[in-house]
Amino acid sequence: xxxxxxxxxxxxxxxxxxxxxxxxxxxxxxxxxxxxxxxxxxxxxxxxxxxxxxxxxxxxxxxxxxxxxxxxxxxxxxxxxxxxxxxxxxxxxxxxxxxxxxxxxxxxxxxxxxxxxxxxxxxxxxxxxxxxxxxxxxxxxxxxxxxxxxxxxxxxxxxxxxxxxxxxxxxxxxxxxxxxxxxxxxxxxxxxxxxxxxxxxxxxxxxxxxxxxxxxxxxxxxxxxxxxxxxxxxxxxxxxxxxxxxxxxxxxxxxxxxxxxxxxxxxxxxxxxxxxxxxxxxxxxxxxxxxxxxxxxxxxxxxxxxxxxxxxxxxxxxxxxxxxxxxxxxxxxxxxxxxxxxxxxxxxxxxxxxxxxxxxxxxxxxxxxxxxxxxxxxxxxxxxxxxxxxxxxxxxxxxxxxxxxxxxxxxxxxxxxxxxxxxxxxxxxxxxxxxxxxxxxxxxxxxxxxxxxxxxxxxxxxxxxxxxxxxxxxxxxxxxxxxxxxxxxxxxxxxxxxxxxxxxxxxxxxxxxxxxxxxxxxxxxxxxxxxxxxxxxxxxxxxxxxxxxxxxxxxxxxxxxxxxxxxxxxxxxxxxxxxxxxxxxxxxxxxxxxxxxxxxxxxxxxxxxxxxxxxxxxxxxxxxxxxxxxxxxxxxxxxxxxxxxxx
Ligand SMILES: *[C@@H]1O[C@H](CO)[C@@H](O)[C@H](O)[C@H]1NC(C)=O
Ligand SMILES: *[C@@H]1O[C@H](CO)[C@@H](O)[C@H](O)[C@H]1NC(C)=O
Ligand SMILES: *[C@@H]1O[C@H](CO)[C@@H](O)[C@H](O)[C@H]1NC(C)=O
Ligand SMILES: *[C@@H]1O[C@H](CO)[C@@H](O)[C@H](O)[C@H]1NC(C)=O
Ligand SMILES: *[C@@H]1O[C@H](CO)[C@@H](O)[C@H](O)[C@H]1NC(C)=O
Ligand SMILES: *[C@@H]1O[C@H](CO)[C@@H](O)[C@H](O)[C@H]1NC(C)=O
Ligand SMILES: *[C@@H]1O[C@H](CO)[C@@H](O)[C@H](O)[C@H]1NC(C)=O
Ligand SMILES: *[C@@H]1O[C@H](CO)[C@@H](O)[C@H](O)[C@H]1NC(C)=O
Numbered sequence: 014x015x016x017x018x019x020x021x022x023x024x025x026x027x028x029x030x031x032x033x034x035x036x037x038x039x040x041x042x043x044x045x046x047x048x049x050x051x052x053x054x055x056x057x058x059x060x061x062x063x064x065x066x067x068x069x070x071x072x073x074x075x076x077x078x079x080x081x082x083x084x085x086x087x088x089x090x091x092x093x094x095x096x097x098x099x100x101x102x103x104x105x106x107x108x109x110x111x112x113x114x115x116x117x118x119x120x121x122x123x124x125x126x127x128x129x130x131x132x133x134x135x136x137x138x139x140x141x142x143x144x145x146x147x148x149x150x151x152x153x154x155x156x157x158x159x160x161x162x163x164x165x166x167x168x169x170x171x172x173x174x175x176x177x178x179x180x181x182x183x184x185x186x187x188x189x190x191x192x193x194x195x196x197x198x199x200x201x202x203x204x205x206x207x208x209x210x211x212x213x214x215x216x217x218x219x220x221x222x223x224x225x226x227x228x229x230x231x232x233x234x235x236x237x238x239x240x241x242x243x244x245x246x247x248x249x250x251x252x253x254x255x256x257x258x259x260x261x262x263x264x265x266x267x268x269x270x271x272x273x274x275x276x277x278x279x280x281x282x283x284x285x286x287x288x289x290x291x292x293x294x295x296x297x298x299x300x301x302x303x304x305x306x307x308x309x310x311x312x313x314x315x316x317x318x319x320x321x322x323x324x325x326x327x328x329x330x331x332x333x334x335x336x337x338x339x340x341x342x343x344x345x346x347x348x349x350x351x352x353x354x355x356x357x358x359x360x361x362x363x364x365x366x367x368x369x370x371x372x373x374x375x376x377x378x379x380x381x382x383x384x385x386x387x388x389x390x391x392x393x394x395x396x397x398x399x400x401x402x403x404x405x406x407x408x409x410x411x412x413x414x415x416x417x418x419x420x421x422x423x424x425x426x427x428x429x430x431x432x433x434x435x436x437x438x439x440x441x442x443x444x445x446x447x448x449x450x451x452x453x454x455x456x457x458x459x460x461x462x463x464x465x466x467x468x469x470x471x472x473x474x475x476x477x478x479x480x481x482x483x484x485x486x487x488x489x490x491x492x493x494x495x496x497x498x499x500x501x502x503x504x505x506x507x508x509x510x511x512x513x514x515x516x517x518x519x520x521x522x523x524x525x526x527x528x529x530x531x532x533x534x535x536x537x538x539x540x541x542x543x544x545x546x547x548x549x550x551x552x553x554x555x556x557x558x559x560x561x562x563x564x565x566x567x568x569x570x571x572x573x574x575x576x577x578x579x580x581x582x583x584x585x586x587x588x589x590x591x592x593x594x595x596x597x598x599x600x601x602x603x604x605x606x607x608x609x610x611x612x613x614x615x616x617x618x619x620x621x622x623x624x625x626x627x628x629x630x631x632x633x634x635x636x637x638x639x640x641x642x643x644x645x646x647x648x649x650x651x652x653x654x655x656x657x658x659x660x
Contacts, residue, residue: 034048034138035047035048035105035114036048036115042057042058044101044103046115046116046117046134046136048136048137051066051067051141052064052066053078053143055134058095059094060093060095060099060119061077061092061094062078062134063077063078065078065167065305067307070241070247071173072169072305073167073168074170075170076169076171076173077167077168078167079145079165079303080092080094080168081094081163081164082166083149083160083164084162085128085130085149085158085160086123086125086126087126091123091130093119093121093123094119096124098121099119099122100119101118101120102337103117104116108329108333108334109329112137113137113138114137114334115136116136116334116337117134118131118132118337119131119132126151127151127153128152128153128158129148129150129151130147130148130149131148132147133145133148133299137330141304141306142252142302142321143302143303144299144327144331145301145302145303146298146299146341147165147278147298148338149163149294149296151294152293157289157290157291158294159287159288159290160279160290161279163277163278163280163298164276164278165275165301167233167234167251167274167275168273169234172240173236173240173247174187174240174249175235175239177222177235178234178250178270179222180222180224180230180232180269181230183224183477185210185212185222185475187210187272188200188208189208189209190202194643195522195643196522196601196645197644198218198220198271199217199483200216200218201216201217201524202215202217211473212473212474216483216486216524218602219271220268220282220481221481222268223266223283223602223603223604224267224269225263225265225266225606226259226261226262226264226266227364229253229322230319231250231251231315231322232251232269233269233274234248234272234274235247235314245308246309246314247314248304248311248318249303250304251275252303252304252322253301254327255300257386257402258278258298258299259279259385260285260383260385261284261285261286261374262366263364263387264374264375264458264606264608265285266283266604267280267282267283279298282597282602283599283602283604284595284599285375285608286375288379290381293381295340296381297340297341302321302327304318304321324399329344332344340382342384342402347401347402348426348427348428349397349399350367350426351396351437352396352437353394353395353436353438354438356394357412357415357441357442357443359414360412360413360414361414362389362413363389363390364387364388364389364410365387365389365398366385366386367386367398367424368383368384368407370405370424371422372407373409375608390412403428405424407422408420408421410439411458413457414455414456414457416452416456416557416656417443417444419439419441446553446555446658446660447555447660448658448660449656449657449658450658450659451502452654453499453539453652453654454506454655455654457653458561459561459653460480460513460561460562460600460652461478461480461606462506463506463511464487464510465511465513466478467479468507480604481603482603484603485522485523485524485525488518488526490530490534492511493511493533496534496537496538497509497514497538498537499537499538499539500540501539502542512600512651513600514537514630514649514651515535515632516575516633516648516649517529517534517634517635517647517648518531519645519647520646521640521643522640522643522644522646531635535632535635535636536629536631536632537629537631538627539630540625540626540627541625541626541657542624543622544623545623547659548618551659553617553659553660554615554621554657555613555660556614556615556616556628557611557612557613557614557656557657558613558655559654560591560609560610561599561605561606561609561651562597562600562604562605562608562650562651563608563649563651564599564647564650565592565648566637566648567638567641568638571633571636573593574593576632577631580630580631581616581620582622582627586614587616595610599651601645605651609653618659632648633648
């Protein structure tokens with residue numbers, strides 16, 4: 014074992030290459046990690062990976078391999094590694110089975126706030142990938158900080174890579190031409206002959222390559238052999254082998270790749286919360302695995318990487334390297350969580366989540382040591398989540414087809430409860446406010462079942478799901494020239510209920526319209542028939558609105574909190590103020606599932622009548638946002654599902 018702490022100020026000591034296959038060395042300008050197949054070098058002037066070579070093939074060219082940046086200092090962004098305070102640690106060691114591994118740890122201090130960021134890169138003999146951890150500490154008792162964004166980026170020279178891979182089935186050729194910018198990070202390519210990206214869509218937006226983290230395995234970049242002299246196909250992947258240190262639970266959604274292969278450790282693009290850093294904050298995120306491979310089709314190389322998207326993969330190795338990685342929970346502090354839950358009838362795709370105690374799992378950034386775990390619940394209600402860190406959690410269970418969700422606080426996961434023969438048993442009854450009269454949509458924490466949701470866009474060869482496309486492609490005035498009027502029992506949610514309820518159709522950020530479109534947009538009508546029997550002996554009606562995404566009016570004081578009015582048969586029942594803190598760019602950034610929340614409107618059934626009734630769901634007319642970036646000036650909600658019940 015050889016461990017050496019170095020600072021750039023004392024950089025004269027140089028390791029001689031070891032006799033083993035694995036080498037950890039230093040030149041005057043770089044720190045180098047190398048095994049038989051992979052060579053990586055961290056540039057001493059900026060803490061970033063300037064070289065990344067797989068079997069003689071350069072993967073980054075003039076670009077960079079996985080390096081760290083954040084939005085976490087008072088000035089905004091910070092890419093650590095450039096200050097005079099940066100320190101490096103080189104690690105050369107062997108794991109328990111005797112396999113050699115090496116590591117480089119870069120730690121930089123942001124002097125004005127006294128916070129640190131450390132990036133860990135580990136390479137093991139016999140692997141063509143890097144194990145990454147990122148640590149932040151904050152020691153400052155006069156001011157708090159916020160970790161707004163934290164990510165590692167594989168940012169190669171673009172000409173070396175040909176395809177973007179967001180998730181299984183969602184990939185596209187990387188744009189070859191510059192295109193015309195029409196919205197923040199959105200470009201038009203429709204009139205460029207030979208532009209390969211048009212196989213996916215005429216409009217390029219990086220948000221098309223987002224994914225929900227529930228079942229996500231791998232994303233990255235692919236090169237099809239045309240981009241290097243050797244004609245080699247290449248893959249650069251971010252493997253979700255471990256998501257326990259991220260935030261937002263299985264509903265977290267983020268951009269995956271756009272020429273850069275991202276690992277968004279902390280972000281709020283689609284609504285997840287971000288942690289505040291207070292005096293004493295000390296957290297390590299990871300491990301995250303970056304895999305590199307070559308010599309296969311896109312699907313073959315992605316599948317090769319996806320095999321590592323398993324929480325138990327390399328668990329022993331992570332235990333071995335934990336001595337270099339503060340805060341990592343080794344296997345002796347983990348156990349299998351087992352429970353049984355009686356599920357409501359009709360529960361599909363049930364999932365169990367253990368996350369921060371007494372918080373919604375989407376809001377699990379309150380405690381600096383918070384971790385999250387989830388697993389599918391099987392048909393008989395058995396829950397088994399391996400490798401849960403001992404601690405106290407909230408258990409949440411939800412399922413497609415079921416309104417509401419099950420939560421239970423103060424779940425203690427300890428080694429001793431694991432050994433006990435008593436499996437904890439829970440019973441979940443679907444929430445209920447009387448007799449169900451109708452429902453629109455399927456409760457599944459997404460607006461994917463509505464018009465322009467998950468249906469495939471058949472106008473392009475690669476047929477992405479429609480919601481992934483640039484929003485203005487789905488022109489609401491064309492689809493609903495007289496506004497949205499949905500008749501329960503007759504209309505089809507997939508055709509007659511839009512995936513976004515807009516307050517206005519913005520001209521800003523809109524490729525197709527120079528002027529805003531305001532009429533018949535903000536008020537949606539739902540009509541339904543009632544008969545005498547349904548109303549007899551009832552007193553209260555409950556109208557449940559579950560929301561899968563909200564955007565309120567940024568920089569517009571009238572709509573920062575967005576009033577949403579529920580009107581029954583011509584009379585307003587209640588105005589619900591949708592709060593700014595649930596607001597996120599969801600639909601305009603290609604998503605149908607963001608921060609989920611909901612509301613029950615309760616009203617007397619005597620304002621309803623036999624025969625036809627109507628609800629109006631009303632956003633304020635012309636409610637505009639004022640966006641600093643080139644994004645649409647509008648507000649909107651995206652529904653998960655709606656339900657009417659009588660009691
Ligand atoms: C290190 O980074 C600096 C600044 O980006 C660059 O000028 C230099 O060429 C890099 N050195 C190596 C060895 O890549
Ligand atoms: C704490 O942060 C504030 C700015 O956010 C800075 O003015 C102050 O100097 C910092 N304190 C220390 C100990 O670095
Ligand atoms: C700055 O942070 C370090 C730990 O990173 C801590 O030891 C030191 O006391 C802090 N300095 C001040 C002035 O708070
Ligand atoms: C393509 O369309 C854009 C947007 O209308 C326009 O700015 C650009 O000049 C057009 N390019 C070509 C090659 O026609
Ligand atoms: C985080 O800090 C911000 C700004 O000080 C504050 O508004 C917010 O309530 C804090 N959040 C939590 C969860 O403490
Ligand atoms: C998240 O939790 C904090 C602390 O309990 C609470 O103050 C805040 O309102 C919650 N935020 C959301 C969006 O639910
Ligand atoms: C929308 O509906 C509300 C009633 O909920 C009504 O007051 C308002 O005039 C309607 N707005 C438009 C533009 O039709
Ligand atoms: C709509 O809102 C915009 C921005 O707030 C305002 O400039 C415009 O006059 C409004 N249009 C109408 C027809 O109310």
